[in-house]
Amino acid sequence: MKYYECNLHTLPDGSDSPSRMAVAAKKLGYSGIIISNHSTAGEAYGIDAAKLVGGIEVVCGIEILAADQRRLHARAASLRDRFDFLAVHGGDEKINRAACEDPNVDMLAHPHGGRSGIGVAAAKAARDNQVAICLDLGQMIKLRGGARVRWMEMVRRDIDLIEKFGIGLMISTGSRSHLDLRSPRELVALAALLGVERKRAVEALALPGSIVDLNLRRWASVGVELL
């Protein structure tokens, strides 16, 4: 299995350079990382240096931060061709729903950042548009006490929903530093506490890689590939 860490923030969005992240992730057993800085963060620093790190694939993606649904769709359409992986900064109920309804989007990142999760309507839309939901275990690592209890309640409910509709699941830590990274086995163990089966968690860690592979092929239109 090729494991990918799919939601990393590097300089200037996080505190590490992409190459430092790549080296740390390689040591932990990942085959690839996806750098997805927020769209408001500005020019990424040192992506070329990270591609020199051997033994790990570094993919340049982006996480769209939008104030409302209309701007989200516009951003997604304009950024689709420029990046290999398109994530959306979730959390707000309306943004979660809008991201699930947009076929340009690859992944909805941390939909449980706010007070509500994804909900039934958004889950159906995510299935139809093949938008993957990213389980952000960084929250489980950083939060303590009541805040974590509420987060876990929300996630447990949404995991049932994800299983019911067969939506793509991804697991990430949303790291901003190499100290936030966790190895694939640790993420599987954490996900198991939330009710994700081992097999499903392993698939979730490998899913970003297969989506990136699909995105890197050249598509003329839906289902038509340029060879």
Next chain:
Amino acid sequence: MRSWLPVLRERRRYLAIEVEAEDRIRRTDLAAEIWNAQTSLLGDLGAARNRLRVISFDGRFGIIRYSHQRTEECRAVLATIHTIGGTRAAIRVRGISGTIKAATEKYIPQSTLQPDENVRRVDSGLVSGSVARVHGREIDLCPDDRKMTEGSGTRYVGLTSFDLCGEDTDADGTSDGL
């Protein structure tokens, strides 16, 4: 410690860990942080089942004991630690073993010695160097002459206590023969 019936003795596993931190970490802070993390994540009941203990910690590498068959829970507990004593840190699991000895030998890197350091020396005609590691009868020797290991690509010369002491015949395997 009070003796217990061997058949009832609960089995143990040992985690070899490496702590990645921005500053030096003290053992007491690490133990307190693990304690807090596990009661926070699993509650008192889960903590009692895990029986996590810090056996040794040298500032970077350490050995943690836990209850046999609770590997996943212990991994999850260690993964939720993000600061230790106010310093940003992360705990990486290097490996799991059934004994402290095996965990140390397999997963905790031994200090690599340079030939000039004042350690136990070996000078016996053909080979001369300083002892890097001793495990039972097996001895790893850091040779003075680097060319000795050139062909095999290793760093150390492998010897046994037999090479050094001639007809050493104690059979318990505990003596290092030096």
